[in-house]
Amino acid sequence: MTVDTTTEPAVEPEPGGTEAARRRRNIAATLGLDRFSGVYVWAALILIFSLWVPSLFDTATNARIIAGSQAITAIVAMGLIVPVACGAFDLSIGGTVGVAVCVVIWFQANGHGFVLGIIVALLAGLAVGLLNSFIVVKLNVNSFIATLGMSSILSAGTYWITNGSTISNGVSPHFTAIGQNLLWGLPLPVFYMVAVGIVLWWLLEYTPVGRYLYSIGGNPQAAKLAGIRVGRITTGAFVLSGVVAAFAGIILAAELGSASPDIGVPYLLPAFSAVFLGATQVFPGRVNVPGTLIAIFLLATGVKGLQLAGAPSYITSLFDGAALIIAVALAARATRRRT
């Protein structure tokens, strides 16, 4: 009566996977080399630079500088994870950071107070997200193209707001305190970064919405036929990355106490590098929050160490660009191993 399914099912063996390779992979897995390789590389970098330039690198001040300077990049990158998880690019985040900086400073320079400035800046981020998602979801434009165009439009917006010059008059000291004060010896933005990280990590890992985002990224057609509202979730993802980028812009404005056009653009590339490098970490094959944070600080430590060792200032661009390419290549490899 019962169907005896003694036939062993076909787990198609991985081509080329030998017994020895499997054992090596097991050892690597125990040490966390596959999932936390970034942490090992980071530790190695710290060790190398501590030996190379001990007087400059190996100081608490330096650690604080790295943490503080990277907090904003980290916030932008974590916001970016959300659209990337559902398979969409958001190249407008750098532009959104810039617009938020200009808006929040412009309001103070024109005597409207920083609270209103913060609110309007956040609304601007939300509007950018809505506009991006309208173009991508309703007009069916590829997200790469849509947000590339948006990025240029936002850049124009920053020139329009600032008249092409730096604004720094009328900035409230209460406002700059948000970005410059210390708590337990660490700049406040580090704590904002941790807070944003916790919220987004929770969203992606511990809510149904997170599951929907990754499902859409994995197979949008299957997601739709599993009853997921692909358009609505994608809209939410763009709105979230827009608002998070605007938040990062507000913190940046508080740190600098001034606004100048195109201030946000340099944040785009490192954010992408970190998100894709992060996809090789912790949960290999998918973009994730802890992986992105590891990647941010790995990259920042490398750049800072090289600078202190006397490397020229263009090392940052060189490092970020190379990291992006290497990261995407590694992420593609990690995904292949899972398919």
Add this chain to the structure above:
Amino acid sequence: MTPALTVTNMSKSFAGPRVLDSVTLSIEPGEIRALVGENGSGKSTLIKILAGFHVPDEGSAEVAGQSLHLGDGTASEALGLRFVHQDLGLVDTLDAVDNMALGAGYPSFRGGIRWRQERKRARGLLTELGYDFDVRRPVGTLAMSERTALAVARAMAPRDTPAKVLILDEPTANLPAAEAQRLYQLARRVADSGIAVVFVSHHFDEVFELAKSVTVLRDGKQVITRPVAGLTEDQLIELVIGRKLEQVEHDAKAAERKAVVLEVSGLGSEVLYDVDFAVHAGEIVGVAGITGSGRDEVAAALFGGRDRVGEAKINGAVLPKNRPDKAMAMGMGLVPAERHANAAFMTSTLRENITVVRPGIHWRGLILRKGAERTDVDRWLERLDVRPRKSEFTMSDLSGGNQQKVVLARWLRLEPKVLVLDEPTQGVDVGAKSDIHKLVDEAAAQGTAVLVASTDHEELVRLCHRVLILRRGRIADEVSGGRMDHDLITAATIGRDQADATIGGDQPDAT
């Protein structure tokens, strides 16, 4: 006569057990040989070795007496082996001419491609196989049988060396019965010209209809090679799965009419026009039809994956169109056709694949409880006998049959009021197919209204209380009771109004 193809002591293992174990074969020119076995029995591995994708651990092969250099795709091509792989290897956005040139190049190229000459050649090759369609249309817009014909035409196109062996990997997997007939003719035509044909198949009626001889593989070993004559279908099934298949007497599956659950009226889509039907609680209703009949549109149109007109109600409540989320919320589940494109999240875990519909069940105290989720999923993996039974394995680690079970588990978990299945056992091995059929029976026994669209008419006979026959977008006939027979369904789908009269001697039951 020198055999067209001999394989001697071929063995291969990847990690661990041998997936191919000392297989020895010999096929004569003009012979049609069926290669059958469950998923993972080694059929694909054998074909991939012959095609040069894999290098065998040991063994050798000869094509028409010439030794084949293994592990080299160009060598098998040069000796006259021709392949049509299961996915056909066509590029949907290119037209027939460009697809023919993939791999082989444009023969007319002399400083420029002579398009008119290329089109003429493509048309000629297709005409030889009995097909005639616009070679300038993107391949994605062609019917499945036309695409298959194109892949065969490409494989058989004249090269530097004449073709000796044509190897077809599940050529009819996506073809409805009537179109499969055309492919049989095509295979026979190729064989009559002295070329050996090897075809892999899960459809046993195809083996009996087409093949002269059959080789059965199980767990990488050759179980038997014998002439088809004198073999019964039951014997063949036993040889393939190594056990007796549960017999289900289905001829007159009793239809105890309960309340109507799904009520469809005036359903229309691209091809469908004014289709009315109802499915009762506990009833399994089939949908049959050839390509172009609208059979493949019914499931998606109801669930919301495809635009439609007309009304569908579940327990009296109107189902909005184009809203899969609403359909799901109202108690409908869909196992769509073409698992890879429409249902599976290949890089996600089995757990995520199952709980992707309503993960919120395990969302308590603002946290998605993964422990509870795992327990839930493990229960379903066990119930559906998914192997390996590991909720954290990636979907791509599983065989096709097991992946399909995972997709089915996704919906059974919600205990839907209406379960819509579109080609539920496409590319699934015999054992898993039988398991899936049993699960569908169980769901119906618990009161689910089930709608099954399938090109596998034996499957419809096995599962359904009655089968709706679609022709040109309309319901043309309904088969039930004593008329439930797969030949009769096939006949009805190709449009003979007195279908029963064409089946010799069978008297139709006046139900």
